Amino acid sequence: MQTDPESGVQKRLVGAIEAAARTMPLRNGGERGLHALRARAGKPRSSRTFKVLAAAAVVAILGSGAVAAAHELGRDPVSDDFTRLHPDKSDIDDVGVEPHALVAEVAMPDGTRSRLFRTTQEGSKACWDVQQIRADGEQLGNVGFCRAVSSPSLDTVNGVIVGFVPGEDVVSVRATANGQSLDAAVTLNSFLLSPSVASPGMSVTLQPVGSAGEPAAPVVVVVGPT
Amino acid sequence: MEPTALSERPLYVQQTADARVDTSTDGEFNELYLRSYRRLVVVAYSVTESVAHAEEVVQDAYLQLLRRWDRVENKEAWLRRAVVSLATSWLRRQIIERRVKDATRREPDATACVNLRLMLTRLTPRQRAAVVLRYYEGLSEREIALALSCRAGTVKSLLSRAMAKLKEEYRDADRS
Numbered sequence: 001m002q003t004d005p006e007s008g009v010q011k012r013l014v015g016a017i018e019a020a021a022r023t024m025p026l027r028n029g030g031e032r033g034l035h036a037l038r039a040r041a042g043k044p045r046s047s048r049t050f051k052v053l054a055a056a057a058v059v060a061i062l063g064s065g066a067v068a069a070a071h072e073l074g075r076d077p078v079s080d081d082f083t084r085l086h087p088d089k090s091d092i093d094d095v096g097v098e099p100h101a102l103v104a105e106v107a108m109p110d111g112t113r114s115r116l117f118r119t120t121q122e123g124s125k126a127c128w129d130v131q132q133i134r135a136d137g138e139q140l141g142n143v144g145f146c147r148a149v150s151s152p153s154l155d156t157v158n159g160v161i162v163g164f165v166p167g168e169d170v171v172s173v174r175a176t177a178n179g180q181s182l183d184a185a186v187t188l189n190s191f192l193l194s195p196s197v198a199s200p201g202m203s204v205t206l207q208p209v210g211s212a213g214e215p216a217a218p219v220v221v222v223v224g225p226t
Numbered sequence: 227m228e229p230t231a232l233s234e235r236p237l238y239v240q241q242t243a244d245a246r247v248d249t250s251t252d253g254e255f256n257e258l259y260l261r262s263y264r265r266l267v268v269v270a271y272s273v274t275e276s277v278a279h280a281e282e283v284v285q286d287a288y289l290q291l292l293r294r295w296d297r298v299e300n301k302e303a304w305l306r307r308a309v310v311s312l313a314t315s316w317l318r319r320q321i322i323e324r325r326v327k328d329a330t331r332r333e334p335d336a337t338a339c340v341n342l343r344l345m346l347t348r349l350t351p352r353q354r355a356a357v358v359l360r361y362y363e364g365l366s367e368r369e370i371a372l373a374l375s376c377r378a379g380t381v382k383s384l385l386s387r388a389m390a391k392l393k394e395e396y397r398d399a400d401r402s
Contacts, residue, residue: 009392010361016345017362019338021268028281029267034259037285041292102315137285187318
């Protein structure tokens with residue numbers, strides 16, 4: 001009897017998927033995974049009140065030059081830019097899904113990981129969010145910021161350096177400081193550098209590289225403070 | 227070269243404070259987790275080709291769901307969509323970092339997982355996700371479209387091309 005080739009393929013496919021599903025070695029399946037997830041979820045998250053205080057602290061540090069920002073931040077802990085890019089502010093905590101994208105991740109010697117998310121909407125400004133996750137998966141906190149996306153930048157955020165390089169088709173960047181160079185992958189024009197590469201106030205030369213391997217003109221950027 | 231000065235500063239900070247996830251959803255959430263975790267890992271695996279990263283993606287998706295529990299109506303559909311989105315995002319980053327091959331080679335998967343990976347190797351990540359959602363999860367084209375954030379017509383095309391590739395592969399394998 002002739003078998004329909006399509007159903008034969010489907011049968012094999014389903015058999016292979018089910019076999020893989022049955023034998024998949026899961027670390028977080030069942031009660032143990034649920035417990036670990038609950039532990040992560042149970043960790044305190046941000047509060048509006050805290051954001052207001054943090055914003056006020058930022059404003060205090062910035063001084064009179066940030067009066068306009070102070071007004072905005074006083075009215076709402078999130079700036080107008082951020083509000084525009086995040087119509088639903090509760091999405092600030094759900095940075096893994098649109099309109100955010102996970103763009104970079106670095107691991108520290110102690111096992112702590114920093115993950116960088118960026119808003120995906122096109123425009124003159126974008127927002128980034130740095131999550132810190134302990135080796136055991138516990139989330140330690142987030143720091144976010146928004147800035148214009150016109151010129152290269154390096155900001156120290158939550159213990160790592162968040163970089164931005166403008167231009168289409170940039171896939172990596174070579175960062176040089178103190179005679180040492182490091183290549184970092186670039187996604188959505190953003191990248192992360194370990195704090196061992198440079199420190200706030202230091203000048204770093206950034207050389208973006210396109211997908212065909214062609215280097216663009218280098219620029220010098222001063223690492224912004226925390 | 228003139229140094230470029232910073233023009234702006236961080237605008238908000240999120241750290242530990244008083245907002246916790248509502249625990250009144252415990253029973254329903256736990257039941258959903260225990261019932262759907264493995265199936266979602268399979269969906270994520272079809273994109274990441276790495277069990278460890280698939281689990282990471284699925285855990286992140288559950289965490290996000292927990293935090294917006296009351297606002298999500300169809301929780302399973304939301305989870306599938308988040309899983310595909312997070313897995314695709316992870317894969318995109320890996321491809322850019324040119325580490326995909328190394329990462330998958332490092333991981334000691336079960337034989338059946340390796341078999342599945344080999345079987346789907348000629349498909350694109352979205353085709354892989356589409357066939358797993360269709361033939362393993364048993365979703366309709368409309369439901370797959372929701373999970374993949376695309377139109378039903380695109381799903382039809384993804385499935386048809388994927389099945390054509392698989393048939394071709396089996397024909398070649400049978401001949402040899």
